[in-house]
Amino acid sequence: MSANISIDFITHTFKGQPAPTLENIELRIQPGERVALIGRSGCGKSTLLHMLAGLLMPSEGCVRIHGHQVSRPSAKWNMMFQKPSLYPWMSVRENAELGLVFAGQRDKDKIDRLLALVGLSDKAETNVQSLSGGQQQRVALARSLATSPELLLLDEPFSALDAFTRSSLQDEVAQIVGREQLTMVIVTHDIDEAVAMADRVLIMAANPGRIVGEVKVDLPFPRNRASAQFSRAREGLMTRFEQLVGGDGDRSQQQKEPDDANADAQQAA
Amino acid sequence: MSTPESVVTAGMHRGTTAIDWARFGKGLLAGLAYPIIGITALLAIWWLGGWVIASNPDTEPFAGFAPEPAFARLLELIANGYVLEASLPSLERIGLGLLWAIVIGVPVGVGIGIYAALREITHVPFQFLRMISPLAWMPIAVLAFATWDGAIVFLVAVAAVWPVLFSTAQGVRRIDPLWFKVAKNLGADGFQMLRRIILPAIGQDIFAGIRLAVGVAWIVLVPAEYLGVTSGLGYAINDARDTLEYDTLAAMVVVIGVIGFVLDGICVTLIKRFSWHHQD
Numbered sequence: 001m002s003a004n005i006s007i008d009f010i011t012h013t014f015k016g017q018p019a020p021t022l023e024n025i026e027l028r029i030q031p032g033e034r035v036a037l038i039g040r041s042g043c044g045k046s047t048l049l050h051m052l053a054g055l056l057m058p059s060e061g062c063v064r065i066h067g068h069q070v071s072r073p074s075a076k077w078n079m080m081f082q083k084p085s086l087y088p089w090m091s092v093r094e095n096a097e098l099g100l101v102f103a104g105q106r107d108k109d110k111i112d113r114l115l116a117l118v119g120l121s122d123k124a125e126t127n128v129q130s131l132s133g134g135q136q137q138r139v140a141l142a143r144s145l146a147t148s149p150e151l152l153l154l155d156e157p158f159s160a161l162d163a164f165t166r167s168s169l170q171d172e173v174a175q176i177v178g179r180e181q182l183t184m185v186i187v188t189h190d191i192d193e194a195v196a197m198a199d200r201v202l203i204m205a206a207n208p209g210r211i212v213g214e215v216k217v218d219l220p221f222p223r224n225r226a227s228a229q230f231s232r233a234r235e236g237l238m239t240r241f242e243q244l245v246g247g248d249g250d251r252s253q254q255q256k257e258p259d260d261a262n263a264d265a266q267q268a269a
Numbered sequence: 270m271s272t273p274e275s276v277v278t279a280g281m282h283r284g285t286t287a288i289d290w291a292r293f294g295k296g297l298l299a300g301l302a303y304p305i306i307g308i309t310a311l312l313a314i315w316w317l318g319g320w321v322i323a324s325n326p327d328t329e330p331f332a333g334f335a336p337e338p339a340f341a342r343l344l345e346l347i348a349n350g351y352v353l354e355a356s357l358p359s360l361e362r363i364g365l366g367l368l369w370a371i372v373i374g375v376p377v378g379v380g381i382g383i384y385a386a387l388r389e390i391t392h393v394p395f396q397f398l399r400m401i402s403p404l405a406w407m408p409i410a411v412l413a414f415a416t417w418d419g420a421i422v423f424l425v426a427v428a429a430v431w432p433v434l435f436s437t438a439q440g441v442r443r444i445d446p447l448w449f450k451v452a453k454n455l456g457a458d459g460f461q462m463l464r465r466i467i468l469p470a471i472g473q474d475i476f477a478g479i480r481l482a483v484g485v486a487w488i489v490l491v492p493a494e495y496l497g498v499t500s501g502l503g504y505a506i507n508d509a510r511d512t513l514e515y516d517t518l519a520a521m522v523v524v525i526g527v528i529g530f531v532l533d534g535i536c537v538t539l540i541k542r543f544s545w546h547h548q549d
Contacts, residue, residue, distance in 0.1 A: 053454060075456035085447040089469045089545035101457035101465070131544075147455065 002031035003065045003077060003151035005052065010061035011208075012047060020045050023208035032179060034184040034196035038191065038237075038244065042210025045187040046155055052185060053079040053153050062138070065151065068089040071188040075099045075147035084136035087130040092139050093124045099147035114142040117176060131177065134165035141173060145180065152177060154186040170196045171222050178221055191241070195233050196223050203244050213244045287461075312336060343520035350503075352524055358500040359490055360528070362418065363514030366425025366486055367409035367479065373426070374433030374482075375475060379467060381434075382441025396432070403428035403489045407496070417497040421490070428489040436481065440474025441467060472543030480536035487529045 007027040013020040022044040029035050037045045050056040051063050054073040063070040065077065078099070081200045086095045097111045115121050118138040123131065128139055137157060144152060156174070157167040177184045188194055193200045195217055203213045215237050219229055319335020322328045331349075332338070346352045381388040403424050410420035444467065452466045494503025502525050509518035 055450060055454065073453045073456070075454070077381060079451075079454050083447060085445065085451045087448065087466065087469070089472075098452075102452075102456045102458075102461050143455070194398070224415070 002033075002181050003029075004031045004067075005029040005151065005183065005185075006064045006067075007048075008061050008064065010048070010051060010058040010063070012044075012051070012056075012060070014020070020059070020208045023210050025209075025211060026062070027181055027202070027211065029185065031183055032181050034174065034199045035186070035198060036194035036201045037185065037187045038189065038194050038201055038241065039204030039209075040206060041189070042209075043204040043206035047202055047209065048188050048204075049079065049153050049155050049185060052133075052151070053077055055079070075103060075181070076102060076149050077151040077153060078144040078147060078149040079153040079155060080137075080140050080144050082156045084128075084133075084140040086136055086143075088127070088129050088141055090122055090128065091125050092128055092131070094127055095139050096142040096146055098143060103147065111142070111146060114145055117145075118142045118172070127150045132165075133161050134169060137161065137169060141169075141176070145212055146175065149182060151183045151185070154184065154188075156187055156189065159189065166193075167225065171198065174221055174223070191234060191237055195219075195230060196225065196238060201237055203241055205245050213240060215240050312520060323409045332514070333517075334519045336517040339519035339523060342514075342516035343523055346517065346524075348521055352521075355500070355502050355505040355521065356524060356528060358498070359494065359502040362421050362425060362494075362501065363479050363483075363486055363490055363532075365422045366430050367482060369422065369426035370429035370433050370482055370486070371475075371479065374478070375437050378434040378437025378475075378478075379441055379463070379471075382438040382471075383467075388438070395431075399431045403485075404492055407493070412498065420496060421450075421493045421498065421501075424489055424493045425486045429486040432481035433475065433478040434484060436474050436478025437471060439473030443474075444470045469543075469545070473540050473545070476536060476540040476543055480540065483532045483536055484529070487525070487532065491525065 002104070005028070007025055007029075010022055010025040011020050012022040025048060037048065039045050047056065051058055052070070054063075054070045054077065057071070070077070087098070092115065093111055096114060097106060097108075100110070106176055112121065112124070115124050118141055120135060120138055120142070123135065128136060129140065140157070144157050151175075157173075158169050161169065170193055173184075184197070186193070186197055198217055201215045201217060202211050203215070204210065205212045217237070219233060223230055313444060315336050319332065319337075323332035333342075343352070377391075381391055406424060406427055407420070410423045411417075414420040414423060414434050448466055448470065449462065452462055457465065490501075491503040491506060494501040498504055502521055505521045506518055506525075509515070509521060
């Protein structure tokens with residue numbers, strides 16, 4: 001079953017900070033939908049993703065999955081991080097099956113199938129420290145999929161990889177998510193990544209973090225980066241992003257500008 | 270029938286094997302050279318000290334400390350079972366003391382590694398207690414325990430607990446926070462987090478702490494065995510001193526050094542075994 005997500009008016013202020021990091025976020029994500037969150041650094045994308053994962057509770061509002069409030073992490077909504085964060089004392093297989101071990105449901109066949117899916121069957125018994133960055137992210141993906149999640153949350157998972165590995169993993173993950181009928185939310189700085197993987201791209205601005213617009217990407221999977229449609233979608237998203245976030249999309253800055261102008265005028269007089 | 274190619278291949282194979290043996294021998298020599306130099310230097314200093322003592326009429330009665338009488342006596346003591354008889358009670362006390370140190374040190378270390386508040390609360394008391402020489406507890410231990418053995422095990426445990434505790438806590442603090450986050454995300458409960466993530470992550474830190482603890486405990490053991498017991502290496506040394514058998518005393522010192530070295534070697538092996546750092 002794919003996750004049906006509703007984010008109800010989330011506002012979040014970190015302890016010791018005067019202003020909220022996120023303000024009044026309202027969002028619906030349909031089952032099986034692939035959503036990308038893009039925005040400049042500090043706009044609260046990762047904070048929002050952590051809330052979806054149940055790793056962080058909002059100051060106000062709530063996240064609901066299938067109508068139930070998310071109040072703690074669960075293997076049903078799994079997160080992949082920028083770093084693969086594999087356990088270096090374990091083999092590829094042991095890392096991949098960890099979620100199942102925690103649930104008391106070891107399933108060798110399932111892990112074999114997942115390792116085949118991510119192209120690591122021949123490395124199953126290898127220590128993860130021997131793998132390349134791309135292979136490690138594949139193990140992290142297999143680990144995330146092993147618990148049969150309804151929702152896959154990706155926090156810039158490919159940003160540390162080289163360009164070739166990154167684009168091949170983007171395609172693989174998007175296809176796996178489609179095949180397994182998962183709901184997916186990815187946080188990224190990369191416009192290409194958003195266009196390659198998402199059905200809908202949400203644009204976020206900072207200070208306070210908020211969703212300022214969205215762009216649908218209506219292209220079939222697998223997406224061909226060399227195609228004219230892909231380039232058009234990319235250009236469209238880029239233009240919309242520039243329109244909405246512009247300089248830095250900082251509302252406090254936007255509000256400050258007229259004040260500053262007034263102050264300058266008063267000083268001149 | 271062998272072809273010319275197969276002869277060449279066999280010859281090359283034999284050649285390669287010969288080179289490998291040569292390399293192995295060279296590596297072994299290189300590996301042993303420094304320890305041999307160190308041991309030789311130590312024996313030379315000991316021999317020189319013995320010679321100086323034996324040459325001086327005032328110190329001549331202590332000539333039994335020199336290497337030749339000490340090693341001769343050691344062989345006798347091994348042969349008549351005295352070394353084993355003296356070592357086993359000491360090893361038992363060390364083992365029990367270390368066991369208590371681990372049983373107390375590891376859980377408390379994990380606790381203060383995880384919880385900042387606990388770390389703050391325990392910082393001053395632990396640093397205060399750590400600085401007290403374990404031997405200073407001797408009178409209290411004698412009063413508090415019904416048997417001498419109990420008192421000695423207590424003193425060993427008091428000496429050994431701190432390295433285990435602090436090394437464990439340090440190991441926990443070095444754990445990548447993302448490992449906790451991922452495990453939580455995968456549904457780990459508290460016990461699973463401890464068993465599958467924390468303990469494997471800090472295994473090498475625990476054994477590094479135990480290694481330090483073995484050294485400290487071994488140092489404390491000998492004076493602790495001067496207490497009322499009539500067994501153990503400390504007692505054997507004290508007894509040899511009282512009976513002016515300095516060759517026996519020196520022989521028992523060698524035994525203490527050798528056992529300490531072996532225990533340290535066991536700890537090093539365990540540290541390597543539990544180290545997850547990748548070695549190509």
